[in-house]
Amino acid sequence: MNKVPLLKALLDYHTEENLILSMPGNKCGLAFKRDEIGKIFEENLGRLDITEVDPLDNLHHPEGVIKEAQNLLRDYYKSKKAFFVVNGSTGGNLTAVFSAFKEGDEVLVERNCHRSIYNALMLRKLKVTYIEPVIIEEGSLFLPPDKNNIYNALSKANSPKGIILTYPNYFGITYNIEEIITDLKGKGLKVIIDEAHGAHFGVCEDLPRNMCELADYTVISAHKTLPALTGGAYLLVNDENSNVEFYLSTFTTTSPSYLVMASLDYARNYLQEYGKEDYESLIHNADLKREEINSLNKVRIVTKEDLPDGYDIDRTRYTIVLPKGYSGYKFLDYLRGEKIQGEMAFPSGVVLILSYSQGLDALDKVHQAVDKLDMEILKEKEWKFNYSNSLPIKALEPYEVLEAESENIGFNNSLGRIAKENIVPYPPGIPSICLGEIINEESIAAIDEFLEQGGTVLGINEGRVLVCVRGKGESN
Amino acid sequence: MNKVPLLKALLDYHTEENLILSMPGNKCGLAFKRDEIGKIFEENLGRLDITEVDPLDNLHHPEGVIKEAQNLLRDYYKSKKAFFVVNGSTGGNLTAVFSAFKEGDEVLVERNCHRSIYNALMLRKLKVTYIEPVIIEEGSLFLPPDKNNIYNALSKANSPKGIILTYPNYFGITYNIEEIITDLKGKGLKVIIDEAHGAHFGVCEDLPRNMCELADYTVISAHKTLPALTGGAYLLVNDENSNVEFYLSTFTTTSPSYLVMASLDYARNYLQEYGKEDYESLIHNADLKREEINSLNKVRIVTKEDLPDGYDIDRTRYTIVLPKGYSGYKFLDYLRGEKIQGEMAFPSGVVLILSYSQGLDALDKVHQAVDKLDMEILKEKEWKFNYSNSLPIKALEPYEVLEAESENIGFNNSLGRIAKENIVPYPPGIPSICLGEIINEESIAAIDEFLEQGGTVLGINEGRVLVCVRGKGESN
Numbered sequence: 001m002n003k004v005p006l007l008k009a010l011l012d013y014h015t016e017e018n019l020i021l022s023m024p025g026n027k028c029g030l031a032f033k034r035d036e037i038g039k040i041f042e043e044n045l046g047r048l049d050i051t052e053v054d055p056l057d058n059l060h061h062p063e064g065v066i067k068e069a070q071n072l073l074r075d076y077y078k079s080k081k082a083f084f085v086v087n088g089s090t091g092g093n094l095t096a097v098f099s100a101f102k103e104g105d106e107v108l109v110e111r112n113c114h115r116s117i118y119n120a121l122m123l124r125k126l127k128v129t130y131i132e133p134v135i136i137e138e139g140s141l142f143l144p145p146d147k148n149n150i151y152n153a154l155s156k157a158n159s160p161k162g163i164i165l166t167y168p169n170y171f172g173i174t175y176n177i178e179e180i181i182t183d184l185k186g187k188g189l190k191v192i193i194d195e196a197h198g199a200h201f202g203v204c205e206d207l208p209r210n211m212c213e214l215a216d217y218t219v220i221s222a223h224k225t226l227p228a229l230t231g232g233a234y235l236l237v238n239d240e241n242s243n244v245e246f247y248l249s250t251f252t253t254t255s256p257s258y259l260v261m262a263s264l265d266y267a268r269n270y271l272q273e274y275g276k277e278d279y280e281s282l283i284h285n286a287d288l289k290r291e292e293i294n295s296l297n298k299v300r301i302v303t304k305e306d307l308p309d310g311y312d313i314d315r316t317r318y319t320i321v322l323p324k325g326y327s328g329y330k331f332l333d334y335l336r337g338e339k340i341q342g343e344m345a346f347p348s349g350v351v352l353i354l355s356y357s358q359g360l361d362a363l364d365k366v367h368q369a370v371d372k373l374d375m376e377i378l379k380e381k382e383w384k385f386n387y388s389n390s391l392p393i394k395a396l397e398p399y400e401v402l403e404a405e406s407e408n409i410g411f412n413n414s415l416g417r418i419a420k421e422n423i424v425p426y427p428p429g430i431p432s433i434c435l436g437e438i439i440n441e442e443s444i445a446a447i448d449e450f451l452e453q454g455g456t457v458l459g460i461n462e463g464r465v466l467v468c469v470r471g472k473g474e475s476n
Numbered sequence: 477m478n479k480v481p482l483l484k485a486l487l488d489y490h491t492e493e494n495l496i497l498s499m500p501g502n503k504c505g506l507a508f509k510r511d512e513i514g515k516i517f518e519e520n521l522g523r524l525d526i527t528e529v530d531p532l533d534n535l536h537h538p539e540g541v542i543k544e545a546q547n548l549l550r551d552y553y554k555s556k557k558a559f560f561v562v563n564g565s566t567g568g569n570l571t572a573v574f575s576a577f578k579e580g581d582e583v584l585v586e587r588n589c590h591r592s593i594y595n596a597l598m599l600r601k602l603k604v605t606y607i608e609p610v611i612i613e614e615g616s617l618f619l620p621p622d623k624n625n626i627y628n629a630l631s632k633a634n635s636p637k638g639i640i641l642t643y644p645n646y647f648g649i650t651y652n653i654e655e656i657i658t659d660l661k662g663k664g665l666k667v668i669i670d671e672a673h674g675a676h677f678g679v680c681e682d683l684p685r686n687m688c689e690l691a692d693y694t695v696i697s698a699h700k701t702l703p704a705l706t707g708g709a710y711l712l713v714n715d716e717n718s719n720v721e722f723y724l725s726t727f728t729t730t731s732p733s734y735l736v737m738a739s740l741d742y743a744r745n746y747l748q749e750y751g752k753e754d755y756e757s758l759i760h761n762a763d764l765k766r767e768e769i770n771s772l773n774k775v776r777i778v779t780k781e782d783l784p785d786g787y788d789i790d791r792t793r794y795t796i797v798l799p800k801g802y803s804g805y806k807f808l809d810y811l812r813g814e815k816i817q818g819e820m821a822f823p824s825g826v827v828l829i830l831s832y833s834q835g836l837d838a839l840d841k842v843h844q845a846v847d848k849l850d851m852e853i854l855k856e857k858e859w860k861f862n863y864s865n866s867l868p869i870k871a872l873e874p875y876e877v878l879e880a881e882s883e884n885i886g887f888n889n890s891l892g893r894i895a896k897e898n899i900v901p902y903p904p905g906i907p908s909i910c911l912g913e914i915i916n917e918e919s920i921a922a923i924d925e926f927l928e929q930g931g932t933v934l935g936i937n938e939g940r941v942l943v944c945v946r947g948k949g950e951s952n
Contacts, residue, residue, distance in 0.1 A: 003749070006545040006741040007517060009531055010734055014524055023527035023731065032522065041483060042522035046508065048490055049706050051499035053817055055485055069482040086707065087563050088729025119726040123599070223731060230525050231562065231733045246878075250595040251727065253564025255499065255699060257707045258486055260733070265482040273479070341529055402722075 018336070019362055021318075021352035022343040024223045024230045025199070026263070031227035031357040034274055038227065038266055050258050059084065059256045060249045069265040076268055077212035077220075079236035083248055084264045085219075086256040089196040090116040092219035092235040094251045097124050097164070099242040100190040100217060105161040108153045110145060112430045114194055117164055118398060118422075125399040129157040131165075133430055134308075135387065141302070141321060141348070142428050143311055144169050150180060162190035167211060168197050170344070171351060172314030173307065174208045181214050190239065196221040198314070199234070199267075203275035206283045206315060212236040217244075225316070225353060226267035232260040234268075278356035283315045286354055289363035290318065293370050299323075299331070299349075318366070321349040327380035334377065338369040347383070347427035383455045385425040385432070386446045392437035396468065401436045404468040411447070411465045414439045420466035423459035425450050433459075439467070494812070495838055497794075497828035498819040500699045500706045501675070502739070507703035507833040510750055514703065514742055526734050535560065535732045536725045545741040552744055553688035553696075555712035559724055560740045561695075562732040565672040566592040568695035568711040570727045573600050573640070575718040576666040576693060581637040584629045586621060588906045590670055593640055594874060594898075601875040605633040607641075609906055610784075611863065617778070617797060617824070618904050619787055620645050626656060638666035643687060644673050646820070647827060648790030649783065650684045657690050666715065672697040674790070675710070675743075679751035682759045682791060688712040693720075701792070701829060702743035708736040710744075754832035759791045762830055765839035766794065769846050775799075775807070775825075794842070797825040803856035810853065814845040823859065823903035859931045861901040861908070862922045868913035872944065877912045880944040887923070887941045890915045896942035899935035901926050909935075915943070 002008055020027045032042040041048070050056065057064035066084070074082035085092045097120035101107060106127040109117060121128055131153040134143040144166065145153075154160065163184055168174045181191050193215040195201065199222045201210035212218040216239040222228035237244050290301045302319045304312050313319065322331060332345035343351045352366065395418045396404065406420045416438060423433040425447065433443055447457055459465060478484055496503045508518040517524070526532065533540035542560070550558035561568045573596035577583060582603040585593060597604055607629040610619040620642065621629075630636065639660055644650045657667050669691040671677065675698045677686035688694040692715040698704035713720050766777045778795045780788050789795065798804060808821035819827045828842065871894045872880065882896045892914060899909040901923065909919050923933055935941060 002544070003548075004513060004545070004738075004741045004745045005541045005548070006533075006734075007513060007738040007745075009533075009541040010524055010526070010738045011513070011516060011520075013526065013529065013532060014520065020526070022529060024525055026525060028526060029523040037480060037483065037487070040487060044487075044490065045522035046505040046518035046520075048486055048504070049500055049502060050486070050489065050496070050504060051706060051819075053489065053498060054812065056489060057482075057485075065481045065485040068478070069480070072479075072481070087567075087727075088731045090729040090731075091563075094727075115730060116726075123726065221731065229733065229735070230527060230731050231729050231736075233729075250592075250599065251563075251570075253566040253707050253709075254591060255564045255566075255697065255706050257705065257733070257736070258482075259705070259735075260707075262480075262483040262486045265480045269480045269483075336530065343527075 016339065018339045018341040019358065019365055020341050021354065021362070021366070022341045023353060024228070025225040025353070025355065026223070026227045026229060027355050027357050031355055032266065034227065034270060034357065041262065041266060045259060048259060048262070051255060056258065059086070059252065059261065060254060066261065073234060073268050074236070076272055077210065077234070077236045079212045079218070079238055080240055081237040081244065083235040083237070084261050085233040085235050085248070085252070086231060086260045087252055088223070088231045089114070089194065089219045089221045089233045091248070091251045092233050093117055093194060094120050094123070095235060095244060095248045096192045096217035096219055097121065097126070098247040099244040100162055100192055100239060101126055106157055106159055108150070108157060108160050108163040110164070110166055111434060112142070113164060113166055114196070117194065122399045122402045125397070127397050129153050129160065130434065132391070135428055135430065136308070141171060142430055143173055143307070144175050146175065146310065147180060160189060162192065164192045164194065166194045168208070168314055170197065171302070171319040172197065172317035174312045174314065175310055177211065178209065178214060181211065185216070191215045192217040192219070194219050197224055200225045200271070200275070200279060200316065203271050204279045204283070207279060208312060208314065213238070222264055222267045227263070227270050228267040229260045229263040232264045232267070234264065279316065282354060282356045285360050285363055286315055286318070289367055293367050296370055298370055298373060298375055316354050318352040318354065319349065320352065322378060325380060325382045326375065326378040330378045330380065334373065335369060338365070340365060340369055346429060381454055383427060383450065383453055385427065385450050385455065387432065388442040388446060390442065392433050392440055392443060394434070394436055395438050396436040398436055401468060406466045407469050408464050408466055411460055411463055412444065414465050414467055415441060415444060417467035419459070420468050421459045423447070423457060423465065426456045426458065492815065494815045494817040495834065495841055496817050497830065497838070497842070498817045499829060500704070501701040501829070501831065502699070502703045502705060503831050503833050507831055508742065510703065510746060510833065517738065517742060521735060524735060524738070527731060532734065535562070535728065535737065536730060542737065549710060549744050550712070552748055553686065553710070553712045555688045555694070555714055556716055557713040557720065559711040559713070560737050561709040561711050561724070561728070562707060562736045563728055564699070564707045565590070565670065565695045565697045565709045567724070567727045568709050569593055569670060570596045570599070571711060571720060571724040572668045572693035572695055573597065573602070574723040575720040576638055576668055576715060577602055582633055582635055584626070584633060584636050584639040586640070586642055587910060588618070589640060589642055590672070593670065598875045598878045601873070603873050605629050605636065606867070606910065608867070611904055611906065612784070617647060618906055619649055619783070620651050622651065622786065623656060636665060638668065640668045640670065642670045644684070644790055646673065647778070647795040648673065648793035650788045650790065651786055653687065654685065654690060657687065661692070667691045668693040668695070670695050673700055676701045676747070676751070676755060676792065679747050680755045680759070683755060684788060684790065689714070698740055698743045703739070703746050703833075704743040705736045705739040708740045708743070710740065755792065758830060758832045761836050761839055762791055762794070765843055769843050772846055774846055774849060774851055792830050794828040794830065795825065796828065798854060801856060801858045802851065802854040806854045806856065810849060811845055814841070816841060816845055822905060857930055859903060859926065859929055861903065861926050861931065863908065864918040864922060866918065868909050868916050868919060870910070870912055871914050872912040874912055877944060882942045883945050884940050884942055887936055887939055888920065890941050890943055891917060891920060893943035895935070896944050897935045899923070899933060899941065902932045902934065
């Protein structure tokens with residue numbers, strides 16, 4: 001038996017020497033080598049782990065070098081306060097939700113927000129009004145909600161205290177969010193932006209702006225696109241009257257990693273010193289290669305032109321969609337066989353996260369892999385899920401669902417019952433029924449049809465689904 | 477201006493080449509060098525950071541190598557479930573409290589428990605009954621609560637659902653906790669043990685046993701004493717009917733560090749493969765040198781013989797107390813001047829955390845430093861805080877305090893007001909008034925006297941204190 005299975009697997013993976021087009025943004029150390037101090041950091045990582053000793057300050061009560069580093073971060077992103085987060089954007093999202101809202105507050109939330117937002121809604125006991133995403137029929141991509149969907153949700157809500165938006169989404173897709181934030185703030189709503197995938201935004205003019213100056217709370221996963229270690233994130237705050245320091249401290253280990261914190265310091269300085277030059281050059285190369293790859297007419301790297309009006313896409317990310325009837329999962333596997341590690345697959349494509357540190361060679365490698373790809377090996381059944389026009393009715397708030405007892409029943413007997421978990425058909429990966437909503441006839445029919453085709457539905461296991469035992473208001 | 481103040485400070489600290497007798501247990505990488513795979517890990521740390529890619533499993537839904545590694549952990553500590561925690565014992569404590577208890581439950585808690593426990597009590601909205609620590613007048617040490625204090629608290633509580641105990645305390649002091657846990661579990665109480673400083677317990681017979689097999693939840697900071705990276709902890713669970721996976725996932729980043737997780741895998745295997753041999757040898761050496769150092773008659777490394785009946789101390793930790801009138805803080809500084817990094821200072825001494833990886837040389841260095849120490853440079857005023865026999869009255873639960881508005885008033889005008897923060901005289905570092913308690917005449921007199929002598933009191937700044945604006949039951 002393997003005595004250190006995880007350590008062994010990690011070391012084995014390293015020996016494969018894949019081209020890392022997934023997270024982390026440090027690209028297995030490569031991106032730290034931008035300058036001498038980064039190189040020394042990367043080479044000595046194993047010897048630098050330390051606890052809070054005298055000259056190294058204290059993340060929970062910063063008065064020295066951590067305070068100085070956080071002030072530089074604040075100045076760079078132009079927010080009023082700035083914090084290093086060692087518990088990822090998850091820690092940032094929990095903190096933002098607890099700081100911005102009080103128990104019982106109503107908030108507008110995207111139906112397919114990140115799991116950490118759902119968890120924060122439950123723990124903070126908030127009332128939710130969902131915002132619908134936009135689905136593109138062709139290509140099985142989904143987009144962030146458009147302005148209509150956001151204002152529809154606003155008009156349905158009773159007395160919303162705020163809104164939580166994901167910007168950009170996992171595909172790197174953006175929209176004109178500034179105008180919306182400004183308007184909603186004017187209406188007195190607190191605005192939280194989960195900008196996990198946009199740490200590099202704003203570093204040059206070819207990239208979308210970041211929302212750190214505008215939103216009340218902006219959460220950024222530095223580790224996703226910048227030279228920072230996994231788990232390292234930033235929290236930028238403009239809401240001056242909140243208890244943000246307390247909540248951040250609550251959700252953060254009292255033994256935060258100096259490796260992660262130092263990498264967060266490095267990443268901010270990277271953006272300031274080299275960001276504009278490096279990202280302009282990266283986008284130039286990425287644009288060039290995108291055209292070459294697209295002109296092979298096998299797969300399609302999404303551009304602004306492929307998206308409806310008002311949407312844009314992060315040009316440092318290759319969101320590659322396949323023609324109908326081909327599998328993104330198989331494509332990710334194929335790339336891995338070609339020693340290219342993609343970030344993620346979705347039913348109809350994959351996402352690759354590019355880096356300045358890998359140069360034109362990396363993009364050539366992707367080009368070559370697509371060029372010699374035999375599309376036959378990616379063939380897959382074609383699925384389509386018919387979303388109902390009428391949304392399910394919400395019977396319980398997420399926190400009531402958390403507290404409710406559950407029962408595992410046949411999906412076909414679930415009519416009128418309250419879902420205990422989100423029910424999510426893949427594709428496209430958007431909840432058809434959210435936890436707390438009543439399972440209706442239309443949803444059952446659509447999901448049944450989808451399952452009969454062989455589609456995958458998260459939340460349904462072998463034809464069974466978890467529902468709440470008690471009805472509305474009876475939650476334990 | 478320094479462009480990367482934190483990274484620079486970290487690299488500078490490294491060049492000092494101190495003997496690390498503080499956390500982390502990996503001793504700046506040294507402790508990973510116990511075998512070949514550990515050496516490879518340490519040397520390649522900068523190149524191993526990666527996200528969840530195919531063969532490396534998913535901490536939030538483990539089915540592969542992480543599951544395998546966690547099963548080995550479970551078998552080693554003999555609990556029913558075992559989890560890697562990347563957000564430190566803080567993450568483990570939050571998870572344990574949320575899993576074990578429901579809102580409104582009453583729990584017994586040590587008055588000087590770790591901050592993460594206080595935070596968990598607030599967020600989970602629990603009612604608390606405090607357990608008193610035991611203070612040793614001589615040496616200004618404090619001990620874990622004895623059996624009397626625990627059962628006193630139990631008799632005062634209305635309908636307690638559980639108890640949270642710290643074992644060992646920061647000084648490494650232990651007591652016969654097994655009997656107490658067994659009895660309280662028999663009475664139907666859930667038992668959470670914050671065993672942050674006892675990851676190595678049970679590895680050989682010269683060490684206290686660990687509570688992982690016995691308690692409902694045991695939280696262990698692997699990074700404190702074992703070869704693991706800062707922030708890496710274990711959560712061992714025997715409570716099978718709880719929602720522990722959900723809460724752990726909630727408090728954990730969805731981008732957990734593979735460096736930390738792999739180090740947790742390494743640390744468990746270290747204990748299994750080399751632990752007994754290494755710790756027996758470490759204790760042999762530590763005992764030998766302790767006697768030599770103590771026989772210098774300058775400082776006193778605490779032994780079992782120095783403690784009241786029923787208490788013991790972790791022999792891999794040097795808890796060094798100074799004679800009255802000498803400062804532990806100055807001693808920590810002195811050691812640092814001698815290139816020895818201690819773990820922490822308290823008013824009358826310091827704590828050093830020893831490691832198998834540093835050998836007899838390390839202990840010799842401590843011996844030499846004490847030998848040549850001029851005690852004069854540690855001289856300090858003598859302080860003593862007079863604890864009242866009657867505890868302050870609790871007016872608000874911690875979660876009510878969190879929600880209450882606060883007011884900053886002169887401490888001398890605070891009679892009858894409810895403290896918003898713990899008020900903690902140093903020495904000995906035990907709250908004189910806990911948040912939510914009513915500030916009484918006796919406390920004011922004792923603290924005034926202490927402050928007049930020049931003592932430090934956390935929670936009082938320039939003679940002012942934060943109190944709650946509203947009275948009991950009026951909390952917002």
